[in-house]
Amino acid sequence: MPARGRSRLSAGESRRPVLKHNFLPLYLGIFFIASCAIFQPKPSTDDPLVNFYATTPRPNVKAALKLVEKARDNLKENEIHRAKNQLNTALTIDPQNAFAYYFLAFIAHQEQKYETSNGLLDKAKQGFRNFPFWKAKAYELSGQNWGLLGHPKRKIWHLKEAEKYYKL
Numbered sequence: 001m002p003a004r005g006r007s008r009l010s011a012g013e014s015r016r017p018v019l020k021h022n023f024l025p026l027y028l029g030i031f032f033i034a035s036c037a038i039f040q041p042k043p044s045t046d047d048p049l050v051n052f053y054a055t056t057p058r059p060n061v062k063a064a065l066k067l068v069e070k071a072r073d074n075l076k077e078n079e080i081h082r083a084k085n086q087l088n089t090a091l092t093i094d095p096q097n098a099f100a101y102y103f104l105a106f107i108a109h110q111e112q113k114y115e116t117s118n119g120l121l122d123k124a125k126q127g128f129r130n131f132p133f134w135k136a137k138a139y140e141l142s143g144q145n146w147g148l149l150g151h152p153k154r155k156i157w158h159l160k161e162a163e164k165y166y167k168l
Contacts, residue, residue, distance in 0.1 A: 049099050052131050064094035071103055080107060098127025102138055114145040121145070136166035 049065045050057065057065065071086035084107060090100040105120035121142045128135035143158030 052134065054130070061094050061097070064090040064097045065099065067093070068097065068099045068103060071100075075103065075107070080110075083107065096127055098124045098131070098134065098138075101127065102134065102141075105138070105141060109141060109145060112148075114149050118142055118145050132165045136162040136164075139165065 049069060050062065056062075067086045067090040071083040071090070074080075074083040074086065084104070087100045087104050087107075090097050094100075101120045101124035105117040105124060108114070108117035108120060121138045124138045125135055125142075128138055139158045139162035143155045143162065146152075146158055147155035
């Protein structure tokens with residue numbers, strides 16, 4: 001006689017437990033979480049600069065980034081002289097700060113000093129190796145500079161480089 005609560009297995013049957021749970025909601029939940037990364041908002045030049053770092057930056061880098069953000073705010077208020085001073089101070093604190101070079105290049109572009117802007121952008125592009133969005137922005141601005149300097153082929157090349165790093 002079979003043990004209590006157990007039934008006899010006929011030939012060909014196995015003792016697999018019957019799954020009472022439907023795993024579809026679990027799979028859908030995992031898919032949803034994984035796809036959320038795809039639909040994150042695009043970065044912007046107005047985003048906090050520290051957000052572009054994968055790890056927490058060193059204290060001197062953080063201090064320089066705060067100055068760059070203040071300079072960016074001053075640029076919006078058309079306080080160019082104050083912004084330049086803050087960006088140069090940021091470079092004193094962190095000489096490798098690509099963001100400071102980018103915004104100094106932006107100011108030079110606004111002042112129609114396109115060659116100076118491109119020189120600063122070359123330094124910014126070197127520092128943006130881990131920041132594809134910003135590297136693309138640097139190539140884009142450099143392309144604009146080359147176009148305004150009367151070099152359409154260089155303009156096109158730089159704009160194509162921008163597209164390689166990030167679809168703007």
